[in-house]
Amino acid sequence: MISIILVPLGFYYVNWSKSGEGAGLYSRDWKPDEVFAYWNPDDFYQPVKSVVGVFKGEECINCHKGVTPGIVKDWQASRHSKADKKVFCSDCHGDNHENLHMPTPKVCASCHTVQHQQFVDEKRYGFPSHALAMERALDAKHFVDKPKAEVTACLQCHSVATKCDSCHSRHKFSAAEARRPEACITCHSGPPHPDDETYFNSAHGQLYLKEGDQWDWSKPLKKGNYPAPTCAYCHMDEGKHQVADKSIWKFGLKQINPLSSGNEIKRNKWIKLCSDCHDKNWSAQQLKAMDAERKKTWNKLYQAEAILKDLRSNNNLFPSTELRPPYPGDTKHSLIQRERIGFFEGQASAFYNVSPIERDYFNMWYFGNLGAYKGSAHGDNSFVKKWHASMDENLKDIKIKAEQLQRSEKIKTNTKIIKDIWHKGEYTEFNQENN
């Protein structure tokens, strides 16, 4: 009886929470920035009403030659303009100018069926994946909590789920362009995912940098077609759009069991792929070396996590949750305030308004760990060494700071001043009122 009432109520609640001005699970808690229309068109795009009329493809081209010559030139250079039956602007954007739309993957799917099916199928490999990138970004606590103009950059990259031109840049939409490693690096760069640096530093990447411009990029991503592997050659072998299909360690933010039966299947897929060029045993050995590197990293991370959890148990974190603003989303979604430490407590969203030692751990976990991970995965030993040395340094600092915190006396009289330091101030107050 209870379940008959609770289950529909649950569905109703989720639907209700998704029907706000924003999007995703917390859509009632935030309003979109106008620019989101371009990153997440399905939820936010509204057509321009200033131009009225229904136009044929040639008419679009004639007018836009003058208005935005760049996109017309791009289209003219594309296969869309050269096909027997040309694919015009109106085929993807619609022909009624008052009711135009941004082409989402579904629009591309009307011709590129196989690629779209593969792209959507990637969801079954879970997150991180291109196909789930947008919905997971919208549901991230810090995305919901922060001012929307600040977190626009999140959607720029996470729009890989909502528009095909993240990789096949508009309006040329070239397969050859997307095969090259540069197509990935606008998003796959920077401290938590230095895929660009680690690949370009590796022997594979060095060969690419030296000779890549001379390779024939119109060829499919298959054995024998390329002298060195690229991002797409390995992660999208034979052009498959399930980019996450062999992902064992995923984002790298939590420890996984690399020897689970599911991961054994993925491991064998890697070995098969590497043996396009390498000996099988050698490839298996490389993967084992990566397991060892990951184990070493998690040993360091767990030590830091344990130190932080000890500080929390003894109420030694300073400032503690009573003195600082709530964790993102906590005011509305959680009754008990406490410091979040590690992946499973949601520390991934807690990189601001936390005590310095918690942020130190965040830096070690996000930048040190992930730098070493990507160095290890892409064959850049210099990166592995650099970030392990950095994690050792982080761990040492965390230990020293923890000892200081343990020795420090509890705050007595200046509580209000310290509360003000953490709760007041131009950005902090703006953030509390704007998200």
Add this chain to the structure above:
Amino acid sequence: MKIKLFRGYFFIFILSVLSPQLHADKNSIPSGNIDNNTCIVCHKKHNPQLIKDWGSSIHASTQPVTDCISCHGKNHNNSAAMARPDKTCIECHGGDKSPVVHSYTSSKHGIIMRLEKNTYDWQQPLAQANYRAPGCSYCHMHDSNHNINSLSRDSLMDKKAADNNETSIRSVCQDCHAPRYITRLLVNGENMLEIARKKVREGAGLIEQASALFSESELKPARQVMEKMQHHLKNVYLGVGHQSPDYQWWHGHPALDGDLLNIKGIISELYRNKDTKAP
């Protein structure tokens, strides 16, 4: 700034006075190696606006001066095409790894440029979307505007500075992008930058307040973090200007968040110690 402008004009003036012997007309393009004086005198006659624009730009007042031959080389032959590609600019602007360059080269514009630069006809003017991806010069010297500052700003902390270059920015972006798209990106970018400024001002304000109670040596660590904030603010600016999500975000906002909480942490500790020392 005024002194710098004056220096630029003064430089042109001196060159004109010292080089009366040069009276090249339109049809006599000099052959062989030429020096900078020759360029200025002749081009002042044939396209005075170009020389004026260059004179008002920061290039005219750098030490040493970034003159014509710095970018165009000493030979008139092919001199425009040799100046247009990104490598001309990157050499002086800190190399591939400097934030100003890397924020562009890792942007979508930058990566398309990296892949396609060898297929472009660099004789084409820097306008009308003659290049599929815009390089440094396409935007910052659009339509041959030699005032390199037209898209940039002097102060990152001053919001008003944005109004001065909005028209110039629009005239570049509209070669490829729709007017509403440009507007929304400009508004969003300015808001994103303003939020970064709020973080910087909050940090600076806290240090300022604390300076009434604590000594400079006690506040030194906080001031060191403040210096990092300036770099991270610049990263947000570069991320917005060059449309690099990575600079807007990882090199920008979360880095500023870390700086701000470290400043707060340092100052809170000072108050806590003061508290425990109190009688």
